[in-house]
Amino acid sequence: MSDGTLFPLLHRMELGGLVRKRKKNVEEKLRKYGRITDKGNEVLMKPRSYDRLMEIKI
Incomplete structure (x- = not known):
């Protein structure tokens, strides 16, 4: 990953x-x-979590 x-x-x-x-x-x-939060652990354990992260607006 770059x-x-x-x-x-x-x-x-x-x-x-x-x-x-x-x-x-x-x-x-x-x-x-950086440290992952409890919420982060929950999200990343779900299928297709990378796609959901990319949808977060900056």
Whole structure:
């Protein structure tokens, strides 16, 4: 999966409440971490969940 696919998908997931992101300084560099939410787990366990994620409006 390319960056041009992955990052828009993660952004859609965050807007939909499926992923929660946080930022942390590590050795003077900003790192971004994501964690799937309970809602995200429920959605991703359903068939065709990728198609539904792509339908979330940005």
